Amino acid sequence: MSEVLVLVDQADGKVKKVTLELLTLAGKIGEPAAVVIGADVDTAPLAEYGAAKIYVAQGDDLTDYVVAPKVDVLAQLVADASPAAVLIASSAEGKEIAGRLALRLESGVITDAVDIAADGTATQSIFGGATIVQSKVSQGTPIITVRPNSSPAEANAAAGEVVAVTAAVSDASKTAKITNRVVEAKGERPELTEAAIVVSGGRGVGGEEGFAVIEALADSLGAAVGASRAATDAGWYPHTHQVGQTGKTVAPQLYIASGISGAIQHRAGMQTSKTIVVVNKDEEAPIFELADFGVVGDLFQVVPALTEAINDRKG
Amino acid sequence: MKIAVCVKQVPDTWAEKKLSDSDKTLDRASVDGVMNELDEYAVEEALLLTEAHGGEVVAVSMGPDKAEETVRKALQMGADSGVHVLDDSLHGSDAIGTAKTLAAVLADGGYDLIIFGSESTDARMSVVPAMVAEIMGAPQLTFANKVSVDGDTVQIQRITDYGYDEVEASLPAVVSVVEKINEPRYPSFKGIMAAKKKPLDAVGAPDASVGGLPAAWSEVVEFAARPPKAAGVKIEDEGNGAGKIAEYLIEQKFI
């Protein structure tokens, strides 16, 4: 059975949930093999979720330059292992890696898949979820990026044999040098793209202090906090939490939007959420078009009362 | 400094987008086209850089006849000249075909910087800038919310999942910008008049075999409209709004 390479996405040495989802998908197509590049990660979850092999490439060269060194490693592995496909998380950087790898390998690339069939056909949800497309790579090794949270991660213990890879990073890949890395405080809440529930606030929240009510609701549900661009631009919440066209795309089980009008750019990042709950004092706000359950009202009344109701129920 | 800025014409932001039944590509004929919003920020940044350092801005777009409007808009904002890559053979190009075509057109231009928007609102792939960097062997400085040039060196702040990276490279380089970088100007009346006289060249595909539907390396097998969602419930808060949401969340087993 052919290998299917899965590029490991991690934060602080912990494998992200999306990687486990990719390993599960990879298992449908062939034998999952995880690829760790330039990071020191706990590999146990990789084996637990189906990785027969875990390729590990280390070295400063791999992380000191933008994207290209990772492409060097993957291209080398594809040449050596002739995998049936390469799966990468659909983050901004993941898509860039996929795009460059496709050119290197003269292979087709599909981005933002929400599912992959055993024959490599990818399902994409485009135009804000209005159209469902089945696509196939018609040349080379299929390179597919998959949206976090779109398919389940299923444990399936495998050997997880660690294979060290000596990576040759070409000079051409060392032109855009990362001179400083700034990590913005992220706290204890779940990661936005991975969370089962996202609670978001917009301009209606009124200021930085207003986000306390959004955070309290999020905490009552064990949710991640999101924000509209109006809120991040105003500096009320870090831009890493922006949901939308130019922020993150989320597709949680439940999305609760308060004080957000529902501009098309915001919708672009959240409209495939399974269930959408809206609180907005303007009954004409376009976000109500997406709502499974909408309340026309003042978020400063409704949201704290909801938090209290949830906390009471939990006892 | 000579800067190329790549601008794409996309269906109007609010227009309902469809795939055409005949060849499963985006139906561009039935909707109004506008400059991809994020590319306005790219044009603005190119103009700010040449205002500070001197030089010229060339707007480059690949697309059908109508795409000329988008090149013209860049000229109205202040770009000095335009290049419209127009060729029937390019219809249905995927990201790879687009990137190869743009890279070939850009290669002979002697540009110090090539600036892109970070994403097109129709394709939403965010890959063309990185692909052009790959093909041209130029440094990739993408997702910039700050760009500064000092002599032969360009520095950006690259937005990341966790915050940002500071990245440095030598010119020539490929840059893509995010919407936090600046506030794009509107074309002034003077700008609109001046644009009528600015050079705008139509050029053919540099190599007919790289772009277009037959050359695409991925294909749409089939597509369907998603079944419409059942209409939701909307209530007025009369002091019981929170309670009603809580009931709904219990019913849906979220709590």
Ligand SMILES: Cc1cc2nc3c(=O)[nH]c(=O)nc-3n(C[C@H](O)[C@H](O)[C@H](O)COP(=O)(O)OP(=O)(O)OC[C@H]3O[C@@H](n4cnc5c(N)ncnc54)[C@H](O)[C@@H]3O)c2cc1C
């Ligand atoms: C290139 C580009 C990219 C963009 N990318 C993004 C993106 O990624 N994400 C994004 O979100 N936006 C993005 N935008 C911006 C987008 O167009 C909107 O401007 C933005 O989403 C508006 O944010 P908002 O809904 O919070 O604010 P507004 O549109 O001002 O809406 C505020 C809402 O809060 C309601 N409200 C006010 N007070 C209360 C209260 N006390 N209780 C209840 N409701 C209240 C109001 O009725 C109103 O509906 C982008 C724009 C451009 C041009």
Ligand SMILES: Nc1ncnc2c1ncn2[C@@H]1O[C@H](COP(=O)(O)O)[C@@H](O)[C@H]1O
């Ligand atoms: N046909 C095109 N003509 C000119 N520029 C383009 C074209 N397609 C994409 N681009 C540029 O590439 C960026 C990213 O596009 P995409 O990868 O399609 O999301 C856009 O913001 C444009 O700057």
